[in-house]
Amino acid sequence: MNDATLIANDAKVIVQAHLDRLGEPKDHHLSPDVKQAKFDQIKEELKKRNAVLVAHYYCDPDVQELAELTGGCVSDSLEMARFGRDHDATTLVVAGVKFMGETAKILSPEKTILMPTLEATCSLDLGCPVDEFSAFCDQHPDHTVVVYANTSAAVKARADWVVTSSCAVEIIEHLDSLGEKIIWAPDQHLGRYIQKKTGAEMLLWDGSCIVHEEFRARGIANMKALYPDAAVLVHPESPESVVEIADAVGSTSQLIKAAQTLPNERLIVATDRGIFYKMQQAVPHKILVEAPTAGEGATCRSCAHCPWMAMNELDGILHVLQHADQEIHVDPQLAERAKLPLDRMLSFSASLKR
Ligand code: SF4
Numbered sequence: 504m505n506d507a508t509l510i511a512n513d514a515k516v517i518v519q520a521h522l523d524r525l526g527e528p529k530d531h532h533l534s535p536d537v538k539q540a541k542f543d544q545i546k547e548e549l550k551k552r553n554a555v556l557v558a559h560y561y562c563d564p565d566v567q568e569l570a571e572l573t574g575g576c577v578s579d580s581l582e583m584a585r586f587g588r589d590h591d592a593t594t595l596v597v598a599g600v601k602f603m604g605e606t607a608k609i610l611s612p613e614k615t616i617l618m619p620t621l622e623a624t625c626s627l628d629l630g631c632p633v634d635e636f637s638a639f640c641d642q643h644p645d646h647t648v649v650v651y652a653n654t655s656a657a658v659k660a661r662a663d664w665v666v667t668s669s670c671a672v673e674i675i676e677h678l679d680s681l682g683e684k685i686i687w688a689p690d691q692h693l694g695r696y697i698q699k700k701t702g703a704e705m706l707l708w709d710g711s712c713i714v715h716e717e718f719r720a721r722g723i724a725n726m727k728a729l730y731p732d733a734a735v736l737v738h739p740e741s742p743e744s745v746v747e748i749a750d751a752v753g754s755t756s757q758l759i760k761a762a763q764t765l766p767n768e769r770l771i772v773a774t775d776r777g778i779f780y781k782m783q784q785a786v787p788h789k790i791l792v793e794a795p796t797a798g799e800g801a802t803c804r805s806c807a808h809c810p811w812m813a814m815n816e817l818d819g820i821l822h823v824l825q826h827a828d829q830e831i832h833v834d835p836q837l838a839e840r841a842k843l844p845l846d847r848m849l850s851f852s853a854s855l856k857r
Contacts, residue, residue: 619819722795
């Protein structure tokens with residue numbers, strides 16, 4: 504019998520405590536002159552350190568623009584990992600959240616991995632503490648453990664497979680075809696979406712993304728009533744009711760592709776608004792509209808913008824290049840163990856492309 508069962512934990516409490524320590528996110532708008540001066544300084548420092556900037560789609564537009572201008576990359580977490588591993592630079596500056604820096608270190612242990620801040624984390628990572636998760640896995644030894652990339656190095660080290668949202672469905676389909684039962688962590692919404700798509704037998708951890716969890720089907724339906732010609736693009740970390748009304752569901756890269764292939768001129772986008780920078784480049788003539796969020800959720804601090812991604816600022820990038828004081832370290836033994844499920848994902852997704 505295919506059955507998705509939720510495992511209760513205290514993810515929300517842990518995340519709220521972290522957000523309370525963090526304070527409100529900042530919102531900077533730099534004048535063109537100030538921005539250019541910062542870009543020039545950072546470019547110089549990148550050269551001095553033989554470093555490259557790797558940025559996630561959810562970072563602020565200035566950071567994404569800088570990554571593009573300096574020969575770095577702007578992408579989803581799977582592509583960030585690949586790009587960092589394959590690039591010649593000896594130092595990677597990862598603009599994103601901590602698990603992305605850890606993944607870079609695991610895949611490139613010989614490189615120096617710097618981040619503008621080590622405080623930038625993720626509600627999914629926070630909501631899946633390794634001790635609790637490991638104890639749960641131990642209770643189900645006949646299950647294959649599949650974890651989302653948004654987890655700590657220690658949780659990855661406990662897993663058989665790591666996946667990102669761009670390859671998760673295919674990997675679970677593959678495991679299901681082998682008759683394997685699956686433990687999925689930490690995002691419950693993505694897990695439920697995959698379970699529904701594949702019919703696989705999955706036990707779901709009950710973590711969630713504080714950004715995507717705030718999207719509401721009702722608000723989006725109201726917006727659709729206003730713009731009946733619009734298509735709705737949804738990231739599968741959103742609640743099931745939101746996924747159900749989508750015209751396209753997918754990872755950040757897949758949503759950008761959908762924006763290009765759908766015929767609609769107006770797109771309602773239910774993911775972090777950081778994606779608008781690259782999406783608008785891909786469809787310059789289309790109108791992109793932010794999907795409404797509930798705004799009143801207990802953990803919503805910034806609605807459709809991740810408060811941790813927003814901590815990646817130009818000043819932080821410059822500072823870390825000058826001082827190298829925000830470096831990612833992963834215990835080498837742990838890294839070796841965590842690399843196995845990551846390598847499995849990378850070779851599986853490479854085989855999909857062939
Ligand atoms: S947007 Fe959500 S999943 Fe992405 S880093 Fe922020 S909290 Fe984590």
